[in-house]
Amino acid sequence: MKFVDEFRDADKAHALAARIAALCEPGRQYKLMEVCGGHTHTIYKHGLEDYLPEQVTLVHGPGCPVCVIPMGRVDDAMALASDPDVIMTSFGDMMRVPGSNGSFFDAKARGTDIRMVYSPLDSLKIARQNPDKRVVFMAIGFETTAPSTAMTVLRAAAEGLTNFSIFCNHVTIIPAIKAILDSPDLRLDGFIGPGHVSTVIGCRPYEFIARDYGKPVVVAGFEPLDILQSIYMLMLQLANGQASIENQYSRVVPWDGNTVALRAIGQTMELRPYFEWRGLGFISHSALKVRDSYARFDAENLFSVPGVRVADPKACQCGEVLKGVLKPWECKVFGTACTPETPIGTCMVSPEGACAAYYNYGRLTRHRVREATTS
Amino acid sequence: MTAPDLDASPDRPTSARWVEEALREHDAQTAGEATRFEHRGSPQPPPGSVREELVLERIDRARRARPRVKEDRITMSHGAGGKATQTLIEALFLDAFRNPVLEPLEDAARLHVNGTQVAMTTDSYVVSPLFFPGGDIGDLAVNGTVNDLSMAGATPLFLSAGFILEEGFGVADLARIATSMQAAARRAGVQVVTGDTKVVEKGKADGCYINTAGIGVIEHSIDLGVARAQAGDVIMVSGPIGDHGITIMLARGELDIEADIFSDTAPLNGMVADLLTAAPGVRALRDATRGGVATILNEIAAAAGVGVVVSEEDIPVRAEVRGASELLGIDPMYVACEGRLVAVVSPEDADNALAALRAHPLGERAAVIGTVTAEPPGIVQLKTAFGGTRIVDLLVGDPLPRIC
Numbered sequence: 051m052k053f054v055d056e057f058r059d060a061d062k063a064h065a066l067a068a069r070i071a072a073l074c075e076p077g078r079q080y081k082l083m084e085v086c087g088g089h090t091h092t093i094y095k096h097g098l099e100d101y102l103p104e105q106v107t108l109v110h111g112p113g114c115p116v117c118v119i120p121m122g123r124v125d126d127a128m129a130l131a132s133d134p135d136v137i138m139t140s141f142g143d144m145m146r147v148p149g150s151n152g153s154f155f156d157a158k159a160r161g162t163d164i165r166m167v168y169s170p171l172d173s174l175k176i177a178r179q180n181p182d183k184r185v186v187f188m189a190i191g192f193e194t195t196a197p198s199t200a201m202t203v204l205r206a207a208a209e210g211l212t213n214f215s216i217f218c219n220h221v222t223i224i225p226a227i228k229a230i231l232d233s234p235d236l237r238l239d240g241f242i243g244p245g246h247v248s249t250v251i252g253c254r255p256y257e258f259i260a261r262d263y264g265k266p267v268v269v270a271g272f273e274p275l276d277i278l279q280s281i282y283m284l285m286l287q288l289a290n291g292q293a294s295i296e297n298q299y300s301r302v303v304p305w306d307g308n309t310v311a312l313r314a315i316g317q318t319m320e321l322r323p324y325f326e327w328r329g330l331g332f333i334s335h336s337a338l339k340v341r342d343s344y345a346r347f348d349a350e351n352l353f354s355v356p357g358v359r360v361a362d363p364k365a366c367q368c369g370e371v372l373k374g375v376l377k378p379w380e381c382k383v384f385g386t387a388c389t390p391e392t393p394i395g396t397c398m399v400s401p402e403g404a405c406a407a408y409y410n411y412g413r414l415t416r417h418r419v420r421e422a423t424t425s
Numbered sequence: 426m427t428a429p430d431l432d433a434s435p436d437r438p439t440s441a442r443w444v445e446e447a448l449r450e451h452d453a454q455t456a457g458e459a460t461r462f463e464h465r466g467s468p469q470p471p472p473g474s475v476r477e478e479l480v481l482e483r484i485d486r487a488r489r490a491r492p493r494v495k496e497d498r499i500t501m502s503h504g505a506g507g508k509a510t511q512t513l514i515e516a517l518f519l520d521a522f523r524n525p526v527l528e529p530l531e532d533a534a535r536l537h538v539n540g541t542q543v544a545m546t547t548d549s550y551v552v553s554p555l556f557f558p559g560g561d562i563g564d565l566a567v568n569g570t571v572n573d574l575s576m577a578g579a580t581p582l583f584l585s586a587g588f589i590l591e592e593g594f595g596v597a598d599l600a601r602i603a604t605s606m607q608a609a610a611r612r613a614g615v616q617v618v619t620g621d622t623k624v625v626e627k628g629k630a631d632g633c634y635i636n637t638a639g640i641g642v643i644e645h646s647i648d649l650g651v652a653r654a655q656a657g658d659v660i661m662v663s664g665p666i667g668d669h670g671i672t673i674m675l676a677r678g679e680l681d682i683e684a685d686i687f688s689d690t691a692p693l694n695g696m697v698a699d700l701l702t703a704a705p706g707v708r709a710l711r712d713a714t715r716g717g718v719a720t721i722l723n724e725i726a727a728a729a730g731v732g733v734v735v736s737e738e739d740i741p742v743r744a745e746v747r748g749a750s751e752l753l754g755i756d757p758m759y760v761a762c763e764g765r766l767v768a769v770v771s772p773e774d775a776d777n778a779l780a781a782l783r784a785h786p787l788g789e790r791a792a793v794i795g796t797v798t799a800e801p802p803g804i805v806q807l808k809t810a811f812g813g814t815r816i817v818d819l820l821v822g823d824p825l826p827r828i829c
Contacts, residue, residue, distance in 0.1 A: 100813040343622075386455065
């Protein structure tokens with residue numbers, strides 16, 4: 051298939067893998083974090099780790115938009131949705147995220163009106179069709195999805211809709227990366243930068259990672275060869291003792307980002323003082339809320355939101371997995387108490403989460419794989 | 426990170442009851458593990474690769490544990506054909522109805538009646554929309570039940586048809602569905618010989634639901650069942666996968682994607698008869714409906730205690746299906762077919778089987794997609810076109826509701 055197969059060419063992958071192996075210094079271990087959940091998904095879906103030498107380990111980062119939503123926010127959303135006047139709309143991957151009393155799917159089974167939408171604009175359609183109901187869109191995601199939420203709010207304002215609002219859970223990627231960089235037990239050598247987020251924010255916001263922390267960043271695309279090439283670019287920087295920001299995904303990511311999208315976000319949303327992240331705790335200035343001038347579209351302003359707080363279970367070691375201190379299977383409850391069907395921790399929630407990806411696609415040691423596939 | 430002290434906070438956070446239950450279960454499961462090492466006289470933690478093996482063993486045990494429905498209520502995922510469906514069937518229905526005929530959970534039950542081997546099956550159809558490119562709920566309801574009988578190696582003979590109709594449903598639409606059922610029955614060589622009609626109030630159903638049951642006779646001595654798969658066996662599919670599921674998804678018109686694809690709904694009894702005549706070494710047949718080919722492969726691995734290795738490059742997928750799947754983030758391996766079968770064949774008969782499939786109009790694009798291995802038991806692996814390897818597990822959740 052055109053524009054897909056070129057980026058999945060096994061011969062090119064072998065050539066890149068040989069170059070990566072040649073860059074490994076004997077005895078040195080390399081830990082590289084792919085920040086974005088989309089990358090984690092690609093890595094497992096295509097079995098990309100089979101191409102990496104034992105010395106190079108990928109650490110799966112916090113960039114999965116549904117994984118980072120704390121249980122308390124899910125409970126809050128359900129409290130909103132349980133109002134008989136409310137139709138809650140949500141992206142499909144949010145539907146399975148458990149709060150303390152089950153997921154949106156469970157709430158739907160109990161009779162709550164929660165509908166799956168493919169675009170926030172679909173929520174406006176539902177609002178127009180149900181003038182006697184109040185439609186609340188569960189807004190989630192990083193800078194990747196925030197522009198479409200912002201455009202939806204602007205459209206609702208232009209149309210003068212009075213029965214539409216958003217429950218804003220948008221988060222920003224830079225403070226999360228900074229939180230990981232500031233953790234005392236950090237073991238990372240470099241970052242595979244998030245491609246989709248960067249189409250919006252550009253590459254400049256990462257400059258502090260190289261300047262202040264001395265770690266290289268390569269913004270990467272989402273096909274397996276994109277990621278392999280980005281690993282090669284990181285390894286090349288590490289071999290040369292460099293730390294700079296590079297853009298592998300230049301076919302999509304402009305260095306300065308998408309100013310129209312950034313303007314729409316800035317017009318409708320502002321930073322919260324702090325926000326709780328599942329697995330990472332409270333992080334300052336890491337999330338967005340609706341600006342006061344658009345308060346009529348802010349569900350937190352229109353409804354009384356209980357503000358539920360649910361502690362991350364003590365047995366859950368997502369924080370360590372996200373920081374690269376533990377591999378997914380090294381978590382005490384991995385695969386037994388915490389599975390994709392009953393995800394306790396953030397990393398198990400969506401197929402893009404580090405633990406779910408490992409459980410679904412990688413649940414074998416490399417040794418066992420080799421035995422089974424070469425015989 | 427500026428994290429307020431959680432425990433000192435006045436609005437001390439609550440914890441989730443279901444999490445605590447899961448953790449208690451985990452503790453019970455893993456209680457013996459620490460002492461196992463001390464017995465071996467090794468106070469040191471074992472090296473990483475050994476620990477990873479231990480974790481994987483623990484997961485295998487957890488997966489083999491007695492299935493239990495944890496939810497209080499039925500959710501859409503209980504009907505999706507993945508893990509939740511399997512758990513519901515095994516924990517609730519099998520537990521209630523347990524008997525030796527039901528227990529293998531094959532597509533059709535095998536009965537002995539006065540020296541004759543009879544196969545019996547039933548299936549309900551709730552597809553939305555009712556009419557879609559390549560078919561409608563009527564021919565789907567006939568073909569699905571014909572195929573379930575065929576997978577047991579039976580010659581399908583008689584079908585029942587039960588209709589649950591919503592008040593207000595168009596009679597013209599119902600007539601169109603009945604006509605389509607009759608055409609499908611004629612094509613498959615079966616007759617609809619008994620039926621039932623119920624009407625429910627508006628809003629209590631979605632237009633028209635159909636249940637069909639079928640019986641057929643097994644006239645050969647080939648013992649078919651996924652538990653019979655052995656290391657070295659060859660796995661094949663009878664044609665491109667995922668056509669039906671993607672067609673339905675696009676037919677709903679919610680995605681604004683158009684593609685030139687049609688449901689593959691078709692009766693497979695003719696092709697199966699040819700296959701079994703040409704290749705008596707066929708060990709198992711399954712039609713890849715809900716949950717797709719990936720689910721069938723997992724059923725083979727679990728039932729026979731074998732490994733399955735398939736190659737992504739060898740799995741036939743139409744470009745339109747692949748394109749739509751890429752856009753939607755769906756894996757065609759999990760997408761339903763309604764006229765495709767997966768066959769496990771002994772290595773000696775593999776060439777004959779493939780030739781027999783390809784000689785039939787419904788199997789022109791049949792292909793060998795992989796093999797059965799001894800190790801690792803219960804696990805399906807995919808060699809990706811990119812050159813890596815990954816596990817193909819049962820599906821969690823529900824990407825495509827109400828496809829059949």
